[in-house]
Amino acid sequence: xxxxKERIAVFGGxxxxxxxxxxxxxxxxxxxxxxxLKAVCLVPTVQNPLKLGAxxxxxxxxxxxxxxxxxxxxxxxxxxxxxxLPSPHYTIDLLEALxxxxxxxxxxxxxxxxxxxxxxxxxxxxxxxxxxxxIIYPRKGFPIDSDKLPxxxxxxxxxxxxxxxxxxxxxxxxxxxDLRFLLPxxxxxxxxxxxxxxxxx
Numbered sequence: 001x002x003x004x005k006e007r008i009a010v011f012g013g014x015x016x017x018x019x020x021x022x023x024x025x026x027x028x029x030x031x032x033x034x035x036x037l038k039a040v041c042l043v044p045t046v047q048n049p050l051k052l053g054a055x056x057x058x059x060x061x062x063x064x065x066x067x068x069x070x071x072x073x074x075x076x077x078x079x080x081x082x083x084x085l086p087s088p089h090y091t092i093d094l095l096e097a098l099x100x101x102x103x104x105x106x107x108x109x110x111x112x113x114x115x116x117x118x119x120x121x122x123x124x125x126x127x128x129x130x131x132x133x134x135i136i137y138p139r140k141g142f143p144i145d146s147d148k149l150p151x152x153x154x155x156x157x158x159x160x161x162x163x164x165x166x167x168x169x170x171x172x173x174x175x176x177x178d179l180r181f182l183l184p185x186x187x188x189x190x191x192x193x194x195x196x197x198x199x200x201x
Contacts, residue, residue: 005104005105005106006036006038006104006105006106007035007036007037007038007105007106007107007108007133008037008038008039008040008041008102008105008106008107008108009029009030009033009037009039009040009041009107009108009109009110009135010041010043010094010095010098010107010108010109010110011025011026011029011040011041011042011043011110012042012043012044012045012091012094012110013042013043013044013045014044014045014056014062014166015042015044015062015065015066015166016056016057016062016166016170017057017061017062017065017166017169017170017183017192018042018062018065018066018069018183018184018185019164019165019166019169019182019183019184020164020181020182020183020184021162021163021164021165022042022164022184023069023070023184024162025137025162026040026042026076027075028159028160029110029135029137029156030075030076032156032159033108033135033154033156034135034154034156035108035133035135035154037108038105039074039075039076039077040075040076040110041076041077041078041079041098041107042066042070042076042077042078042079043078043079043081043082043094044059044062044063044066044078044080044082045082045089046059046082046083046087046089057192057195057196057199058195058199059080059083061191061192061195063078063080064188064191065183065184065185065188065192066078068184068185068187068188069184069185079098081094081097081098081101082094084097085097088123090122090123090124091109091122091123091128092122092123092124092125092127092128095107095109095128095131095132106133107132108132108133108134108135109128109132109133109134109135110134110135110137111134111135111136111137112136112137112138112139112142113136113137113138113139113142113143113144113155114139114141114142116134116136116142116144116153117142117144129150129152129153132152133152133153133154134152134153134154135153135154135156136149136153136154136155136156137156137159138155138156138157138159138161139161140161140163144157164182169182169183170196173192173193173196174196174200
């Protein structure tokens, strides 16, 4: 596994919507990663293959929120690459595509402990383990025994657990709650309200 190249952590998700918990996580990982990182790349998914049928806010709007949150900050960038990849959208396809397009970097997968506990269900998970380093951040209710992890998998066991929910934000907005300060881009809150209203027509 290549280790001499500069590493970029790939933080994928629906970001439905992006909230302060996502950005806090990306920020802390950048500084506290056990592997030195050049940057953290946020990659909004078009559709999670393990959540087929789930309804998402528009891809363009989710990208707009990410772009607004990280604008001008060289620690972070985002990629719309998933919209260019064939469906279904699997993590291994994403990482292989990024590696082909940017061979000067080594890409590291960033996932939560909840995802790690179901990792054996992921498409070509053996190839992920064989070819990519993985960083796991803790999620409440999903403990991990770090002593049993493969050598290329790193668990941030002293990492703060960040509990902010995109689902709860969407529910609150639908109920008329002003949740702008749960967004890294509070100025986009009126547009989020509009998106959610359109989405639920």
